[in-house]
Amino acid sequence: MHRVRVLVAPDTFGSVLTAREVAATIADGWRAGAPHDDVAQCPLADGGPGFVDTLHAALGGETVPVTVTGPLGEPAPAVLLLVDGAHGRTAYVESAHAIGLPLVPPERRDPTRTTTRGVGELLVAAREAGARRVVVGLGGSSTNDGGAGMLVGAGLAATPGRLDSGGGALAGVGADELAGLRALRAAWVDVELVAATDVDVPLLGLQGASAGFAPQKGASPEQAQDLERALGDLAHAATAALADDLRPDLLAGARPSSAAARLTSAPGAGAAGGLGFGLALLGARVVPGAAFVAEHVGLDDRLAAADLVVTGEGRFDWQSLHGKVAARVAERALRHGIPTVVLAGEVQVGRRELSAAGITAAYAVGETPEEVRAALADPVTTLRARAERVARTWSR
Numbered sequence: 001m002h003r004v005r006v007l008v009a010p011d012t013f014g015s016v017l018t019a020r021e022v023a024a025t026i027a028d029g030w031r032a033g034a035p036h037d038d039v040a041q042c043p044l045a046d047g048g049p050g051f052v053d054t055l056h057a058a059l060g061g062e063t064v065p066v067t068v069t070g071p072l073g074e075p076a077p078a079v080l081l082l083v084d085g086a087h088g089r090t091a092y093v094e095s096a097h098a099i100g101l102p103l104v105p106p107e108r109r110d111p112t113r114t115t116t117r118g119v120g121e122l123l124v125a126a127r128e129a130g131a132r133r134v135v136v137g138l139g140g141s142s143t144n145d146g147g148a149g150m151l152v153g154a155g156l157a158a159t160p161g162r163l164d165s166g167g168g169a170l171a172g173v174g175a176d177e178l179a180g181l182r183a184l185r186a187a188w189v190d191v192e193l194v195a196a197t198d199v200d201v202p203l204l205g206l207q208g209a210s211a212g213f214a215p216q217k218g219a220s221p222e223q224a225q226d227l228e229r230a231l232g233d234l235a236h237a238a239t240a241a242l243a244d245d246l247r248p249d250l251l252a253g254a255r256p257s258s259a260a261a262r263l264t265s266a267p268g269a270g271a272a273g274g275l276g277f278g279l280a281l282l283g284a285r286v287v288p289g290a291a292f293v294a295e296h297v298g299l300d301d302r303l304a305a306a307d308l309v310v311t312g313e314g315r316f317d318w319q320s321l322h323g324k325v326a327a328r329v330a331e332r333a334l335r336h337g338i339p340t341v342v343l344a345g346e347v348q349v350g351r352r353e354l355s356a357a358g359i360t361a362a363y364a365v366g367e368t369p370e371e372v373r374a375a376l377a378d379p380v381t382t383l384r385a386r387a388e389r390v391a392r393t394w395s396r
Contacts, residue, residue: 004395006030007306009042009299011325012050013345014314015102016379019043019050020057025380026310026343029387034395042302044311046325047198047271047289048139052081052094058297059083061092066125068118069153071099071142072108076118080126090133091126095119095272096140101217104142109218111144112168112227116275120153127191134191136279137289138272139198144214144227145170146203146234147278154282156184167210167273168223170230175240182242185283193284195276196292197268200323203277204232207322209270217273231274235264238281267323290328299329303336308394310387316344316364321357330358341394343387345375363390 008030010022017025023041030039045054056063061083070076078097083090098118101109119136126134143149149164157180162169201207210219210228219227263269268286269277276286294300303309311329313320321327330340339360347364354362365379365386366372375382 004034004037005305005307006037006039007042007302007309008039009044009302009309009329010312010343011044011046012048012313013379013383015049016314016345016376017383019045019054021380022312022383025383026312026387029384030310030391032384033388033391037391037395040302040306042297042299044290044297044299044325044329045137045293046139046323046328047137047196047292049094049096049100051096051137051139051196051289051293052079052092054293055092055296056081064129066122068098068121068125069115070103070118071114072104073115076103078118078122080122080129082129082131088132089130090135091129091131092135092137093122093126094137095122095275096137098122099141099143099272101140101142109142111142111166111214111217111219111273112223113166114143114145114217115149115164115166116141116143116145116147116273116278117149117153117164119147119275120150120155123150123154123193132191133194135194135196135292136284137196138268138275139289141272141275142217143167143275144209144217144219144231144273146209146231146274147276147281148234150275150278151181151184151282154184155187156180167227167230170234171226173233173237175237178237178241181238181281182245185242185245185281188282193279193282195268195271195279195284195286196289197271197276197286198289198324199271199319200267200288201270202266203235203264203269203274204228209274212270212319213273235277239263242281288323288328290323290325294328294332300332303333303338306338308339308341309333310341310343312343314345315348316342316346316362317348320349321353326359327357334358341390343383343390345379346372
């Protein structure tokens with residue numbers, strides 16, 4: 001009888017379980033439910049929490065501890081992953097180390113006040129460590145300042161307290177306050193910057209940084225609207241300050257005003273509270289984080305040797321369909337003609353959306369409020385039990 005070859009390739013379950021812990025737990029449960037199957041593990045990340053850990057396991061390299069400014073201005077421990085190659089040293093950094101939501105106690109969460117300054121300090125530390133290429137994982141942030149604080153941390157001369165005091169302080173910001181942006185871009189031109197984003201959303205709009213994500217970081221509806229306007233002010237001021245550097249390609253028929261629109265509407269610009277936009281201002285290339293990690297861990301080769309892939313994350317909702325791990329895994333699995341099964345703490349996506357994303361089935365660990373509370377209290381046992389039941393459904 002042919003053994004089913006199962007590849008377990010999940011993301012983290014938020015701050016509850018790392019991707020490696022999730023993969024190991026699902027694999028244990030699957031083997032219990034279908035002991036004759038061949039089960040392999042391939043933990044993934046999308047730019048958010050676990051980005052550096054996942055790449056370190058795949059690429060090796062040296063980890064260097066650093067301390068940077070946290071989202072509330074307090075010291076935060078972070079890590080540089082330094083990998084040497086034929087073209088020099090690359091540093092991989094995780095923005096969540098500096099600005100992650102778990103760094104802010106629930107009662108103090110307010111994205112009008114949290115800053116991305118520590119991410120800029122991570123960039124500086126990476127360059128000082130000899131990196132000629134810096135890849136920044138974006139996701140899981142507590143911030144909504146469009147990367148303004150990051151620019152200050154990276155060396156932008158600015159009025160104290162204006163750009164690095166959170167998104168709320170950006171209301172009415174003018175181009176004169178970003179006059180040093182062009183010089184800052186020039187100072188970083190010898191370092192290749194890559195922003196690996198967890199979602200493909202734009203900076204502004206209904207699915208942008210403020211409307212789509214600020215509420216889960218502690219913003220009220222009124223604050224989310226204020227942040228939207230403040231990021232609009234930042235975008236206008238920044239693109240005015242860089243007018244000459246952002247000239248559109250007139251041969252392509254672009255309008256002079258389209259440079260700003262391209263930056264704000266670019267996929268990933270709204271990631272990590274608009275940090276993707278800020279890094280683009282600095283000259284970074286913005287790429288999908290899940291696809292970036294998939295390439296570096298050899299996901300396609302692993303899928304080619306599998307009959308079924310099981311992926312997952314803590315909460316599978318509308319955000320999951322905008323570039324996160326499960327959607328990227330399903331996209332690649334389709335190319336290999338194998339089904340994708342999602343295991344998540346909660347599932348908030350309907351069958352039509354699942355089918356459109358190429359996902360065959362999705363199963364929640366917790367389907368009722370009581371089950372969700374039980375899953376949070378004992379995530380390993382509940383996830384393992386769910387994986388065991390799903391294995392009996394899918395195994396031959």
